[in-house]
Amino acid sequence: MAGAAGRLARRWSWGALRSPVQVTCSQAFPLHMSGTAMRASQVDFENAMNQVKLLKKDPGNEVKLKLYALYKQAMEGPCNAPKPGVFDFVNKAKWDAWNGLGSLPKETARQNYVDLVSSLSSSESSSQVKPGAESKQGAYEFLVVTSEDGITKIMLNRPAKKNAISTKMYQEIMLALQAAGKDDSALTVLTGNGDYYSSGNDLSNFTDIPPGGVEQKAKDSVILLR
Incomplete structure (x- = not known):
């Protein structure tokens, strides 16, 4: 056998x-x-x-x-x-x-x-981070963030969902941008893994309705987007 x-x-x-x-x-x-x-x-x-x-x-x-x-x-x-x-x-x-x-x-x-x-x-x-590129992956579930030669690269990493942006991804993007604003990067690039940059908002974001109802959800979403 x-x-x-x-x-x-x-x-x-x-x-x-x-x-x-x-x-x-x-x-x-x-x-x-x-x-x-x-x-x-x-x-x-x-x-x-x-x-x-x-x-x-x-x-x-x-x-x-x-x-x-x-x-x-x-x-x-x-x-x-x-x-x-x-x-x-x-x-x-x-x-x-x-x-x-x-x-x-x-x-x-x-x-x-x-x-x-x-x-x-x-x-x-x-797994293919260039030699010399500093990986900051530990803090992120749906992003791949690297920094090299003064450039921070934030890559949306949810290709099976066409990189649709979930609430968690919005939060991670904010963290990545804040971190890039505090290091020595001169430029930050936002891109997507796979064939699609992003298909936009993940529609499942709108299924989690808080106690305040749809109106409260809409207000929270606007704040998150800003």
Whole structure:
């Protein structure tokens, strides 16, 4: 069994995953069901496929199988290919991963593919701070803040939600700007991780209504924005 696993690891082509259209059809992997109200569009899906080609780190066979299965499900729906032979280890692993998604809708598979690629890209971006750049990540959950050569860079880091700004992110942005105002930075840059700078306010901000009601929420939001 160990020998078979070794052959699978050696034969799996990372290059093939980078061009998912080239590959042919374990376990049913747990899926992240996105909470975003807006489903990923075909453009989002195609952008995610391009992002996969730009990944610098091999995410490992399990993640690659999951990406493959979600890609096939999003493109073709439930697995419709004959099961490979027991000794065709690579194609059998792919088939098992795809077949394990069952009747998952194409739209959901597409969204999960986009979310997974975004999380992989986000992980790489967070770990690739340039040598000499001072990372200030410890204080932030949804930002990546670095300072280098007199420039502070504040990056919105919520790519799976298209960097929609939550109440917590507003608070973190204020902290980052205050910190930049006290150090020796001459310039502060605000940017976003992933394909989107920001889609604007996270609509879930408006679901948390305080005791004062909607009017109080509106007043608090104005103060926060200022």
